[in-house]
Amino acid sequence: MEQQRFPGTLDALEPIRKYVEATARSAGLDHKAVYKVCLAVDEIATNIVVHGYEEAGLQGDLKIGASVEDDNLVIQLEDQGKAYDPNLHLIPDAGDLSAPFESRKIGGLGIFLALDGVDDIQYKTTGKANIHRFIIRLPHEREPEE
């Protein structure tokens, strides 16, 4: 998987979105699906920069790459910051999401949108790097019946 490397700062968000948009579009996703994938990757990248690097006092890169595996587009985002598994994060439940603004909790909205935007987010940490894999099932035309 060929990767692009960006500094682990918030300035990397825009070029990362451009990369994801071009990749998702060329994989055949429609406009709405492309937006949702961009949003998902953007939210996770933001968390990596803010929580994994800045708040942890660490510096590093964000490496992004993509491949098509079986019928899935897989976008891989790699960092060397503090480990942060999105699947273990508390996300807002139905009660939180219907709460009035005045009592709204700030946290978890980004993870909620990230998980909503793709079919799956796989996460692993190797000790040297943290790897998020965004899995998006690709639309495919039905094979003609014989």
Next chain:
Amino acid sequence: MPLEMSASTEGKTARLNLSGELDGASAASVRDAVDKALQSRPERLVLAVENLTFMASAGLRILIFAKQKQPDLKIYIVKPQEAIVDTLQKTGFYQSVYIVDRETEELKG
């Protein structure tokens, strides 16, 4: 596309025009602009977003910030793009703001 923003206040209406992309990098400047706009305690905050093409959760947190700072504030979002409406609906913000497709005279001041 970088975020572009302009702010104005007329009467009891504070207005922000936002275009481009609102993400974690650009949110701080928008939050500061909202904070400044609320200093005059307007009745309404009008966000003109017809040309806002991307909004991350950082944008949602600005809405929460505004309402928590001034609970009686009415927030109007003018002509949001479909994907942004989708985000507002999924996160339950849709019921807490006024989504309008044009600015009436009332909103202009």
